[in-house]
Amino acid sequence: MKTASVVGASGFTGGELLRLLESHPEFEVVQATSRSYENKTVGSVHPNLRGMGLRFSDPGDLESVDVLFACTPHGVSMEHIDAYREAADTVVDLSADFRLDSEAQYEEYYDGHDRPELLADAEYALPELNRENLRGADIVASGGCNATAAILGLKPLFDDGILGGDERIVVDVKVGSSEGGAGGGEASSHPERSGVVRPYAPTGHRHEAEIEQFLGTSVSFTAHAVDMTRGASATCHVYPDSPVSKGDLWGAFRESYEDEPFVRLVAGGSGVYRYPEPKAVAGSNYAEVGFELDPGNRRVVVFSAIDNMMKGSAGQAVHAANVALGFEETAGLEFTGLHPVGAP
Numbered sequence: 001m002k003t004a005s006v007v008g009a010s011g012f013t014g015g016e017l018l019r020l021l022e023s024h025p026e027f028e029v030v031q032a033t034s035r036s037y038e039n040k041t042v043g044s045v046h047p048n049l050r051g052m053g054l055r056f057s058d059p060g061d062l063e064s065v066d067v068l069f070a071c072t073p074h075g076v077s078m079e080h081i082d083a084y085r086e087a088a089d090t091v092v093d094l095s096a097d098f099r100l101d102s103e104a105q106y107e108e109y110y111d112g113h114d115r116p117e118l119l120a121d122a123e124y125a126l127p128e129l130n131r132e133n134l135r136g137a138d139i140v141a142s143g144g145c146n147a148t149a150a151i152l153g154l155k156p157l158f159d160d161g162i163l164g165g166d167e168r169i170v171v172d173v174k175v176g177s178s179e180g181g182a183g184g185g186e187a188s189s190h191p192e193r194s195g196v197v198r199p200y201a202p203t204g205h206r207h208e209a210e211i212e213q214f215l216g217t218s219v220s221f222t223a224h225a226v227d228m229t230r231g232a233s234a235t236c237h238v239y240p241d242s243p244v245s246k247g248d249l250w251g252a253f254r255e256s257y258e259d260e261p262f263v264r265l266v267a268g269g270s271g272v273y274r275y276p277e278p279k280a281v282a283g284s285n286y287a288e289v290g291f292e293l294d295p296g297n298r299r300v301v302v303f304s305a306i307d308n309m310m311k312g313s314a315g316q317a318v319h320a321a322n323v324a325l326g327f328e329e330t331a332g333l334e335f336t337g338l339h340p341v342g343a344p
């Protein structure tokens with residue numbers, strides 16, 4: 001067994017990580033930190049974890065572990081990265097602090113970066129995108145939820161050459177309230193969120209940088225806050241230069257994902273769930289991707305759905321840690337979501 005700690009364990013992604021690590025065959029959680037809930041049991045904050053016999057401790061007093069998962073707000077990991085690396089052989093950061101390649105990107109999209117010299121040491125985790133480099137990595141930057149949904153949907157079109165990089169791409173993401181974290185504020189409070197389909201980042205969303213970096217082209221990105229607790233659904237409109245058939249699209253998506261353990265292809269068929277749907281993956285590490293052709297407009301519409309708390313954060317982080325440490329990739333993540341289920 002390898003030892004693991006979760007910094008920022010009282011938050012949403014921290015709680016989800018504790019849930020995953022608790023039943024993981026290769027990890028034993030030895031520390032969960034929270035400044036606000038020090039000495040309280042993890043079950044007192046995360047009711048699904050009642051009985052887990054672990055208490056929150058101070059992040060200033062880190063134990064020595066094999067893997068440290070940082071589930072902290074933007075800016076915390078870059079400030080404490082030396083302490084994290086001293087405490088752990090592998091640091092998996094769920095924040096955006098090490099996702100981008102250059103200080104210039106952090107200047108443009110965030111408030112700069114404290115430790116730009118470390119950016120080159122970090123490996124980005126979508127495992128589907130960067131598996132080989134993740135093996136043995138000592139800083140892993142787990143991908144953002146909106147970016148994960150968009151990249152997974154669009155990647156087959158680039159892999160296959162259907163898109164070359166000069167075409168217009170519009171990405172529209174709808175995301176649930178847990179994306180804002182446990183302290184999500186007014187925008188995520190129940191009365192303000194209930195019944196909402198609210199554009200909250202019509203332009204200039206920070207994840208645009210992440211998507212562009214990893215697809216190598218510019219995208220026009222818009223995000224909506226919707227009345228779900230979990231889930232991110234990306235609808236991507238693309239306009240290939242050359243005519244494309246449905247067969248071409250099936251070929252491209254199958255080629256990219258037939259060997260991927262956590263990506264399911266859902267495109268048409270019968271019944272209610274004919275396209276990717278956050279509800280169908282809620283609570284699981286699966287992503288669903290699919291497409292539809294609009295020949296009259298020379299448009300391809302790509303759909304992608306994930307659970308932002310799983311494939312968009314904690315599940316992706318565990319998947320990446322499995323790869324980094326050489327475990328079975330699917331260890332601790334091989335379960336489906338629930339059906340039927342209420343609003344996830």
Ligand SMILES: NC(=O)c1ccc[n+]([C@@H]2O[C@H](COP(=O)([O-])OP(=O)(O)OC[C@H]3O[C@@H](n4cnc5c(N)ncnc54)[C@H](OP(=O)(O)O)[C@@H]3O)[C@@H](O)[C@H]2O)c1
Nearest residue numbers: 008010011012013034035036071072073095179181182313
């Ligand atoms: N929610 C999502 O869907 C999602 C998806 C992908 C990525 N992420 C990223 O994952 C990170 C965590 O997100 P979240 O939704 O879990 O946030 P959250 O619910 O707000 O939790 C943040 C956690 O960090 C701790 N914390 C805050 N400031 C700290 C500091 N200075 N030092 C140590 N611990 C500190 C908090 O506990 P105390 O204040 O008690 O210490 C809390 O446990 C963020 O960077 C977020 O952008 C989130």
